[in-house]
Amino acid sequence: MDSYDVVVIGSGIGGLVAAGLLARYGRRVLVCESHSLPGGAAHAFQRQGFTFDSGPSFYCGLADPTSCNPLREVLHALGESVEAIPYDPLGHYHFPDRTLAIYGDAERYQASLAEFSPQAAQELKALTQKMLAIYRPLGSIPTLALRADGWLLPTLLQRFPKAMVQLLPQLRGLGRSMGDFVDATVQDPWLRQLIDLECFLLSGMKAHQTVAPEMAFMFGERSESVIDYPIGGSGAIVDALVRGLKRWGGQLRLGTHVEKIWVDGGMAKGVRLKNGERIQAAKVISNATLWDTCNHLLRAEDLPASYGQQALKTPAVDSFMHLHLGIRSEGLENLTIHHVVVNDQNQDITTPGNTCMISIPSVLDPSLAPDGHHVIHTYTLEPWAGWQRDAGYGAKKEAKVQPLIRALQRVIPDICDRITLKLIGTPLTHQRFLRRHQGTYGPAIAAGQGLFPGCKTPIKGLYRVGDSTLPGIGVPAVAASGILCANSLVSPRETAALLDLQTHTGTQH
Ligand SMILES: Cc1cc2nc3c(=O)[nH]c(=O)nc-3n(C[C@H](O)[C@H](O)[C@H](O)COP(=O)(O)OP(=O)(O)OC[C@H]3O[C@@H](n4cnc5c(N)ncnc54)[C@H](O)[C@@H]3O)c2cc1C
Structure with a gap:
């Protein structure tokens, strides 16, 4: 049986940050990722010469040594960096009656x-x-x-x-x-x-x-x-984290689904993979969501009932409709990267289909699309309920992306004539590829209405990272969750030594 100091379930940004940092501290670390690609919600994928961001495209301070972005701090600690292109305005907000340029x-x-x-x-x-x-x-x-x-x-x-x-x-x-x-x-x-x-x-x-x-x-x-976009897309950030992990001796196994966290006598002992293999570890970190960890990775009898019930009661933000497009770009020389379109002023902004997010990163990094083309990711909230892969699935997908097409027409009026590649993602796609409970964006714990559970769990040796541990959904927040978790597993002296090193190399504020 393989044995490690730490096994991390999932290679989302939170998991990779915790794993990389623990490897940096000298721990023997293995990351097990279900998907064939690392990065979770931040992974990139390629089709027909286009490189798509599956989720995030908006970043700050990736390549700015004075930035407080925890992701940049970790990359630096791992001896890695990403090249990024600064830009401003950061985006345009389009309301039915006006368009506003938003600047950093x-x-x-x-x-x-x-x-x-x-x-x-x-x-x-x-x-x-x-x-x-x-x-x-x-x-x-x-x-x-x-x-x-x-x-x-x-x-x-x-x-x-x-x-x-x-x-x-x-x-x-x-x-x-x-x-x-x-x-x-x-x-x-x-x-x-x-x-x-x-x-x-x-x-x-x-x-x-x-x-x-x-x-x-x-x-x-x-x-x-600065607001900056990584050259090569979000995948460049994930690649840098994976390089950093490996540079310090950590390992990543892709296509490796963890079936259960192995708990014995109230203590996490390792994980059991889908193929039946057991991996022993002194510490286990789950980057799966709170709901997935409690519902699927643990047996009911392993968790105190109160913790499990509380976890499962945590409200979740809806999932998404995604539209990934490759388009012809002639005549679109003045296009900018980010747009938010509110389709109907009389409807609440949280109504699915009303607020649509659009990113066109190839305007900054042309390598993301073939010559003469742009790559587009547009998405809007969509509830999980009611989606199933039945005879009506295809038609429902087409109907549900219409608000996204309408939003795109605010930015590129003849968008429908330009499309050369079209991929539609539903809450089912989101759940399937990111292994997230009901394809959720993350927990909806309102300010003052409850506390995030943090990285510790009632099971000795079991920790959690990712967007259901700390307030804040997004790459900086989940990177912070990975740091907090990793630091909690090492002595304050080890952290102090790493901080001293960072200060001396001059990029820590
Ligand atoms: C559409 C969209 C747009 C976004 N835009 C932005 C943005 O512009 N800027 C920003 O900062 N943030 C953005 N975010 C948020 C950000 O992407 C996420 O908050 C963040 O990436 C989540 O990271 P995580 O560490 O929680 O892990 P996740 O991304 O959830 O990754 C968890 C990983 O664990 C794996 N896993 C789960 N269960 C198992 C198992 N049993 N065995 C093995 N592996 C498993 C999954 O396959 C996955 O790879 C966006 C998110 C979405 C969905």
Whole structure:
């Protein structure tokens, strides 16, 4: 039987970060991934010369040494980096009656808003200041210093006393919702709607449900660092993490589905694969979602009933309709990368099909599409319920992508005449390829309505990483979850030594 210090179930960004860092700390690490491609929701795939991002395309601070992006910190610790192209405006928001350019640069964003409402621009400025007051002290503490045990506070007080003092007045704000900040700062109805939209894009929920630090991080990174896109697409980030893992002796087995976490006497002992093979490990980390871990990877008798019930009661954000397109690009020279289209102003932005996200990364990196073409990923929320692979599946798919086509027509009016490759993904596709409970985007734990369970579990030796452990869905948040988990499995002295090394190599703020 193979034996490791740590087995990680899943090669999502959270799993790869935890695995890479633990390998960096000298642990013998194996990552088992069901899919034939690594990266989970962030994996890339290729068809007919097009390279598609399956999920994320929006990143900040990937190649900026001053950025607080935890992913960049980890890549640096692993001796890796990604090349990235900075750009601004970060995107355009298209409402039925207007289009707004959104900039990372705070002053340009305010100027763009002032064209429609000078009051909104002033209020955005005040809101940005409040967000930066949270972001700056938080951002001056490297995520690489964080851990999820009792050593956290002594470490922070000893190493970052100034930041801790600056954080004191912000402590109340850390637990509040973005909506609380909006209520205190913003009267303009148009800006209130805009902040709701920005929160929804990040967390899948509106401002009153989204925790403020999540938005503070977004405001801070996009205005104080850079918005950049990885050359080669999201897959380049995953490749860098996999290279980093292997460089430090870690292993990745693709096409390796874990059937069960092997628990004996209340302790995780390893995993059992679908093919029956057992792998022994002192520690097991699950990058599967909370629901999948509790429902499928553990037997009911292995978990305290209260934990299992609580986990399964956690509300989930809907899944998605995806439309991946290859299109002819002649005459589209001024196209920009990101667009968000709200199809109907009279409907709630969270209504499936109403808010559509569009990314066209080949405008920045032409290598993602054959000459004379662009690659497009557009998606919108779609509930899981009612989807099945039956005789009506094909027709339902076509009907459900119509809002996405309509949204694309706002950006590229003759889109239908340009399509050379069309791939439609449904909640079933999302669930199947990403092995995520009901194809969900992630947990919908509203601010003040419950706590995220963190990386520890009631089973000794079993830990969790990914988007159902810490507040915040998205690559930076799941990278942070991987760091917290890895650091909690090593001594504070080992973390301090790594931090010292990072500081001396000059790229740690
Ligand atoms: C459409 C879309 C757009 C997004 N856009 C952005 C964006 O622009 N910017 C941003 O920052 N974030 C974005 N996100 C969010 C971000 O991609 C995710 O939050 C993040 O990638 C999730 O990472 P994770 O670590 O939770 O793991 P996941 O991505 O969920 O990966 C888990 C992995 O575990 C594997 N696995 C599960 N069960 C098993 C098992 N039993 N055995 C073996 N392997 C298993 C799965 O196959 C998967 O590879 C987007 C997400 C989506 C879906």
